Amino acid sequence: MIRGKPDEDEYWNSSKFKAFTFDDEDDDFTRLKESKRAVNSIRSLVEEEDEEDDVEKVSWSGEPVGSISWSVKETASSIRSTGEVRDQSFPKINTAPSLPKNSSGYSLSSLFKGKAKTGSFQSFSESFGETSIRNYAPELRKPKSEYKDYVSDWTPEETVKRMQQGKVYSLEKFRSLQDKLLLLDEAVNAHDGNVITAVLIYLKKSLSKENLFRELITREIALRHYIHFLKEIEEQKLLVELFKSLDRTEDMALMQYRDHLNIRDENKRRDFLKSCLSLPFSPDDATHVQDHYTLLERQIIIEANDKQVESSGQADIFKKYPRKASILNMPIITTLYYSCFYHYGESDGTYSSPANIRKTxxxxxxxxxxxCLGARAKLKAWFDVDALFTTKNWLGYTKKRSPIGFHRIVDILQKNNAPVQVLQEYVNLVEDAEQKISLAQKYKCHDVIINTYRDLKDRQQLIVYRGKVERGSSEYRKIEEILSNSQIRWKN
Structure with missing residues (x-):
C-alpha cells in the first residue's frame, strides 16, 4: 500500500523512532562517556587500592574486569538489548576503541585513580578531561573603622598620629591660621622631627613669610627645625630675612657672607668679601672675614706674578718644579707652604715673602x-733646614732650639729622605736617652747609639751592640776603642 506525502509525515512524526543525528544521546560513544563520569563520581567514595596489588579480577570470558575492552563490551551489550529496533533501520557506528585483550593496562582501581598501571595509555580523566572550574572567594567587607581612612575630617591630633604611622593624611583641610598653629603645636608635642618639618613645609606654602616668622618667634623648637630646613635646601635669601626679622644680626651677616661660595670669579669674590666687611659680625668673625679678604687679594697678586714668571722662564725654581695647581682660594697654610717653596728668602716687603705672610x-x-720645614725638606735644602733651628746668644754662641720636639723633626726629615748625617744630627738633639736610642736604632744611626751608651757608661749594652754591627767596620772599631779606654769608669 502506497502512502501519500502527508501520510508519511504523519507516520514519521507519530513514530517512537527518531532520526539519526551526531548529537544522538543514545550512541555508543556518549554512553561510554556517561559511564566514565559515573565511575569518576564515585571515586571519592571508594578507598584507593594498593598500587602494588597484583591481584586482578577477570570475567567468565577471561578478560580483566574493569578493563577498557570489558567496559566497552558491557556497554555494547546493554545498548544491543535496547536498540534492536533502531539497528534494523540505521547502521551501527562502532566508536569503541579496538584494544587487544591481553594488552590492557587498566584495572578497576586504575579507573578510580585515573591512571594506568603500565603508563602506556592515558586515564579516562586525562583522555576526556572536562574544563576546570575556578572558584573565587568572595571579597570580605572591610570593618567600618577602616572607612575612616577615606575621610579627611581629622583633628590635628589624629592627623599627626596618622603622619607618624605612615597612613594617608591631608593638611589642606587646615585653612585658618588657628588650625594651622594647632597642627604645628601638636607636631611639636609629638617630638617627631619629620612631622614637624612636613607641617612647616605646608605652612611655608600656605602662609605669608611675615606671619610665619611672627609665629615662629614664640616656638623655639619649630624655629630651629625651620632654620635647619632652609639651610638644607640652601634658601640663603629667605634665611637672611628670617634672621633679620628675629633681630639676629650676627647670624644674618654670616648667612650673607656665606654667599661668597657661589661666586666663581676671583675678582668678583674679592669685591663681595670687601662689601661684607661692613656687616655686623662678632669681633672674632669680623677678624676672620678681614683675613679672608686680605688673603684672597694677595693670592690674586701672587698668582698673576708667578704665572708671568713661569711662562717667561726667568726663575729656575719654576723650571725644576713646575706648579701643579693655582694658589687662588687656597687656605692660609697652603699659601704659606707655597711661599716657602717658591719664594723663600724674599724680603719682608713683598706680598709673597714667608715672613710677611707670617706677620700679616x-x-x-x-x-x-x-x-717651612716641610717645604724646604721637600727641596732637599738642608742648609735652610739647619738655619731654622740655629740661634745665637749674646756671646755669639750658636745653639739649636725648636718650639716642637726634635723627635717630630726627625720624623719629618726621614719622610723626605734626609741623609743619615742629617738625621744623626737631629737625633742627637733628642733629650730623652731611651727615645734617642729607639730613634737611632729605627733609622740606623750607629754613632748616636754608641755615643749614648758611652755617655751612660753602660759597658754591657755596648758589648751587645758590638755583636750587631759588621765586624771590621768603622762602628766596630769605634766600639773597641771605647771598651779599651781605661779612663772610663763603667757602671757594669
Missing amino acids: FRISDKQFLLT
Whole structure:
C-alpha cells in the first residue's frame, strides 16, 4: 500500500523512532562517556587500592574486569538489548576503541585513580578531561573603622598620629591660621622631627613669610627645625630675612657672607668679601672675614706674578718644579707652604715673602716652623733646614732650639729622605736617652747609639751592640776603642 506525502509525515512524526543525528544521546560513544563520569563520581567514595596489588579480577570470558575492552563490551551489550529496533533501520557506528585483550593496562582501581598501571595509555580523566572550574572567594567587607581612612575630617591630633604611622593624611583641610598653629603645636608635642618639618613645609606654602616668622618667634623648637630646613635646601635669601626679622644680626651677616661660595670669579669674590666687611659680625668673625679678604687679594697678586714668571722662564725654581695647581682660594697654610717653596728668602716687603705672610696673618711659631720645614725638606735644602733651628746668644754662641720636639723633626726629615748625617744630627738633639736610642736604632744611626751608651757608661749594652754591627767596620772599631779606654769608669 502506497502512502501519500502527508501520510508519511504523519507516520514519521507519530513514530517512537527518531532520526539519526551526531548529537544522538543514545550512541555508543556518549554512553561510554556517561559511564566514565559515573565511575569518576564515585571515586571519592571508594578507598584507593594498593598500587602494588597484583591481584586482578577477570570475567567468565577471561578478560580483566574493569578493563577498557570489558567496559566497552558491557556497554555494547546493554545498548544491543535496547536498540534492536533502531539497528534494523540505521547502521551501527562502532566508536569503541579496538584494544587487544591481553594488552590492557587498566584495572578497576586504575579507573578510580585515573591512571594506568603500565603508563602506556592515558586515564579516562586525562583522555576526556572536562574544563576546570575556578572558584573565587568572595571579597570580605572591610570593618567600618577602616572607612575612616577615606575621610579627611581629622583633628590635628589624629592627623599627626596618622603622619607618624605612615597612613594617608591631608593638611589642606587646615585653612585658618588657628588650625594651622594647632597642627604645628601638636607636631611639636609629638617630638617627631619629620612631622614637624612636613607641617612647616605646608605652612611655608600656605602662609605669608611675615606671619610665619611672627609665629615662629614664640616656638623655639619649630624655629630651629625651620632654620635647619632652609639651610638644607640652601634658601640663603629667605634665611637672611628670617634672621633679620628675629633681630639676629650676627647670624644674618654670616648667612650673607656665606654667599661668597657661589661666586666663581676671583675678582668678583674679592669685591663681595670687601662689601661684607661692613656687616655686623662678632669681633672674632669680623677678624676672620678681614683675613679672608686680605688673603684672597694677595693670592690674586701672587698668582698673576708667578704665572708671568713661569711662562717667561726667568726663575729656575719654576723650571725644576713646575706648579701643579693655582694658589687662588687656597687656605692660609697652603699659601704659606707655597711661599716657602717658591719664594723663600724674599724680603719682608713683598706680598709673597714667608715672613710677611707670617706677620700679616699672625701664624704661630710652631705652625710656621712645621710648614717651612716641610717645604724646604721637600727641596732637599738642608742648609735652610739647619738655619731654622740655629740661634745665637749674646756671646755669639750658636745653639739649636725648636718650639716642637726634635723627635717630630726627625720624623719629618726621614719622610723626605734626609741623609743619615742629617738625621744623626737631629737625633742627637733628642733629650730623652731611651727615645734617642729607639730613634737611632729605627733609622740606623750607629754613632748616636754608641755615643749614648758611652755617655751612660753602660759597658754591657755596648758589648751587645758590638755583636750587631759588621765586624771590621768603622762602628766596630769605634766600639773597641771605647771598651779599651781605661779612663772610663763603667757602671757594669
